[in-house]
Amino acid sequence: MKTINWGIIGCGNVCEVKSGPAFYKVPHSRLVAVMRRDKEKARDFALRHQVPAWYTDAAQLINDPQIDIIYVATPPDSHKDYAVRAMKAGKHVYVEKPMALTYEECAEMLAVSQRTGRKLFVAFYRRAQDYFLKVKQLVNEGGVGKVIMANTRFLRPPLETDKDPALHTWRIKKEIAGGGYFYDLAPHTLDILDYILGEIAEVKSFVANQADFYEVEDTLAVSWCFASGVLGTGVWSFVTGPDCNEDVIEIIGTEGRIVFNTFTYQPIALYTDNEVIYFEIEPPAHVQQPMIQSIVEELTGKGSCPSTGLTAIRTARIMDDIFLSSGF
Numbered sequence: 001m002k003t004i005n006w007g008i009i010g011c012g013n014v015c016e017v018k019s020g021p022a023f024y025k026v027p028h029s030r031l032v033a034v035m036r037r038d039k040e041k042a043r044d045f046a047l048r049h050q051v052p053a054w055y056t057d058a059a060q061l062i063n064d065p066q067i068d069i070i071y072v073a074t075p076p077d078s079h080k081d082y083a084v085r086a087m088k089a090g091k092h093v094y095v096e097k098p099m100a101l102t103y104e105e106c107a108e109m110l111a112v113s114q115r116t117g118r119k120l121f122v123a124f125y126r127r128a129q130d131y132f133l134k135v136k137q138l139v140n141e142g143g144v145g146k147v148i149m150a151n152t153r154f155l156r157p158p159l160e161t162d163k164d165p166a167l168h169t170w171r172i173k174k175e176i177a178g179g180g181y182f183y184d185l186a187p188h189t190l191d192i193l194d195y196i197l198g199e200i201a202e203v204k205s206f207v208a209n210q211a212d213f214y215e216v217e218d219t220l221a222v223s224w225c226f227a228s229g230v231l232g233t234g235v236w237s238f239v240t241g242p243d244c245n246e247d248v249i250e251i252i253g254t255e256g257r258i259v260f261n262t263f264t265y266q267p268i269a270l271y272t273d274n275e276v277i278y279f280e281i282e283p284p285a286h287v288q289q290p291m292i293q294s295i296v297e298e299l300t301g302k303g304s305c306p307s308t309g310l311t312a313i314r315t316a317r318i319m320d321d322i323f324l325s326s327g328f
Contacts, residue, residue: 007067010074022289087118122312124191128290144253150232180216207328211239
């Protein structure tokens with residue numbers, strides 16, 4: 001069976017545990033090269049993870065003939081550029097979320113994938129994790145009856161780095177991240193709702209900067225309607241008081257409800273007939289490993305990956321619509 005050879009552009013923190021080790025732990029998968037502009041950090045990552053080659057120039061990695069697929073793990077402002085260059089060079093691509101800065105950039109990436117015949121996968125890796133697959137199974141098997149609503153709330157206090165402009169990270173710089181923490185975190189929630197309940201057809205929203213720590217959004221209230229007719233709401237704030245930490249998704253049906261979350265993997269709670277059933281499912285040690293395995297299986301003809309450019313562009317459209325609807 002063919003071994004899939006990977007290269008990484010941007011071997012930073014996300015690659016240390018969440019994704020990097022999976023590329024050489026998944027069967028029939030091998031990490032053969034990494035790239036980072038900082039020479040010492042690129043070499044250090046390669047040595048610690050026993051990667052044969054390392055580069056400081058993305059072009060060298062993109063044109064490495066050993067590589068079958070490139071993982072783009074840089075901030076969002078460079079996703080489109082690296083993905084397009086890699087696909088034009090004959091490489092498949094696995095790109096971090098959000099897929100790109102805007103829907104238009106995502107559409108360009110998808111068009112290049114279709115034109116070149118190179119596959120485009122997106123790191124909405126929760127689609128492949130047992131925790132979220134269990135929620136999808138409960139919904140599909142009618143565990144809550146007919147689904148009528150889907151609501152989510154994500155609240156957290158500001159980080160210390162948010163309060164001092166000198167300490168601001170790229171995640172709250174629009175030109176790099178596309179927006180603020182909503183752009184960094186909310187795509188995971190929106191995508192998993194899309195995976196479980198289908199496409200969101202329409203949104204109406206209010207977007208604000210309530211605390212004035214930075215220029216981008218910090219608080220959002222969104223209403224949505226899925227193509228299936230399911231209604232719901234989403235609330236996000238990144239500037240709440242210290243006692244307002246919350247991460248919850250609630251799917252409500254005619255015969256019960258399911259409560260779970262995006263990031264903390266608290267036990268899934270199924271409420272029905274005056275009882276509660278809990279399902280405790282831990283995330284994998286390397287949270288992207290099930291998704292990476294699905295990509296390898298697709299590239300070797302043994303399966304399919306649930307997160308592609310075609311699915312991810314729907315979340316990109318909703319992200320854009322949320323801001324267009326609000327006028328922020």
